[in-house]
Amino acid sequence: MALQIINAGPPAEEIIEGIRKCILDAIPGAEIEISSGGPGHFEIRVTSPAFAGKSRVGQQQLVYGAIAHLMAGNNPVVHAVDRLECLTE
Amino acid sequence: MxxxxxxxxxxxxxxxxxxxxxxxxxxxxxxxxxxxxxxxxxxxxxxxxxxxxxxxxxxxxxxxxxxxxxxxxxxxxxxxxxxxxxxxxxxxxxxxxxxxxxxGVTPAPVVTPKIQITDTAANILRALQAQHGGPDRSLHLSVDARYQSGLSMAPNQALDMAVESNGVTLMIDRLSAGRADGITLDATETPQGPSFKVDNPNAPQPKPMSVQQLKQALDAEESFELFDVRPPEELATASIPAASQMNEQEAERLESLPKNTKVVFLCHHGLRSQAAAAHYMALGFSDVYSVEGGIDVWSQEVDPSVPRY
Known part of the structure; x- marks a missing residue:
């Protein structure tokens, strides 16, 4: 079995930029704040009128859908989103 | 993808x-x-x-x-x-x-639970509320699905219920409320600070098993786990061969078993096995027994070759 090297993934800033780009592709014009709470853990706040009229789950699905590929597989770059806030303004 | x-x-x-x-x-x-x-x-x-x-x-x-x-x-x-x-x-x-x-089910009516706070606990809680509480922060009592209670100072939530006893108000969330009715909250002062004790009549109790029932289950080769929770010295004096001695390895093995595994605890008179059974129920095991009267009654009623001590 291959040894797993802790923190061998890309630096947090790079992952954050990746997350930002993916969310922007899905929700153009969104205002996005992302912080890292430890390796692989992130807190995300997205503000966009696109959330208006959607349930909280529906809002979060918009964001999760955009970054799903970053969270898939056995050793994903985004291990967990500890907090996801979706605001309309 | x-x-x-x-x-x-x-x-x-x-x-x-x-x-x-x-x-x-x-x-x-x-x-x-x-x-x-x-x-x-x-x-x-x-x-x-x-x-x-x-x-x-x-x-x-x-x-x-x-x-x-x-x-x-x-x-x-x-x-x-x-x-x-x-x-x-x-x-x-x-x-x-x-x-x-x-x-799509009819919501169960939410009844405000009745709780009892003893004088000692009330004094300590009043002091805590005065020192750490505020208009939006209060003492919260929670009871999880395994009937483990928690007491914390936390921000008030919109749907918390306020329950008063002995001049102290505790906030209880709706999920906990149904499991908290009839609780008695006591406390003692210790050098390390106050120690709270919650007596919850709703908590499921381990089931009693008589020595005859244990004998039957063993004879029928039923599938279950039997643990003797006494220390090695006592086991050396008197034991049932089918019982595994509870130790660190066995505790680890038990914890990794499915939570619906039938688990039976045995000790000398049935008190320590009751405590062990309650512990594993709190960890989520659902089919838990304590042998009534312990190995002492076993040697009197089932197997006289097991010495009494």
Missing amino acids: APAEATRQQITKLIENDEIVLFMKGTRGAPQCGFSATVVQILDTYVSEYATIDVLANPDIRDGIKAFSSWPTIPQLYVKGEFVGGCDIIKELAVSNELAETL
Whole structure:
């Protein structure tokens, strides 16, 4: 079995930029704040009128859908989103 | 990444087949992750029948359901073919009393629980409230699905219920309320600070097993785990060969077993086994017994060759 090297993934800033780009592709014009709470853990706040009229789950699905590929597989770059806030303004 | 068409069709079928479908890690009787266990505990308080899909046994569905729902985590709850959410959302719906409607069942009336706070506990709690409380912060009492109680100073939530006893007001969330009725809260002062003790009559008790029932179960070679919780010195004096001595390795092995495993505890007179049984019930085991009268009654009524001491 291959040894797993802790923190061998890309630096947090790079992952954050990746997350930002993916969310922007899905929700153009969104205002996005992302912080890292430890390796692989992130807190995300997205503000966009696109959330208006959607349930909280529906809002979060918009964001999760955009970054799903970053969270898939056995050793994903985004291990967990500890907090996801979706605001309309 | 879209899930393979076959997986997508399989999932569509699963969520159409049953009204309530939970995609989880493990099974309803033996959840393999804390979040899945929490959701099972919550659902169990509302509905007796629902379908569960163990994603650990279905790797295609495990990946497929995440893409299908645009939701990155397991567990996931579907009701009438609609995605409801994961663990956090289900907890919130339960606390805000919306879950019954979501599940399509009649909401149980929420009754404000009655609790009793002893004088000593009341004095300590009043001091804590005065020192750390505020207009938006109060003492909260919680009782989880395993009847473990917690006392904390926390911000007030919209749907908390205020319960008063002995001049002290405690806030209780709606999920805890049904499990808190009849609680007695006592405390003692220790050099390390106050120590609280909660007596909850709603907590499930381990089942008693007579020595005759134990004999029958052993003779019938029923499948169950039998643990003797006495220390080695006592076991050297008197023991039942079929019982494993409880030690660190055995405790670890027991904790890794499915939570619906039948577990029987034995000691000298039945007190320590009762405590051990209560401990494992608190850890989530559901089919737990304590042998009444312990090995002492066993040697009097079942096997006189086992010495009494």
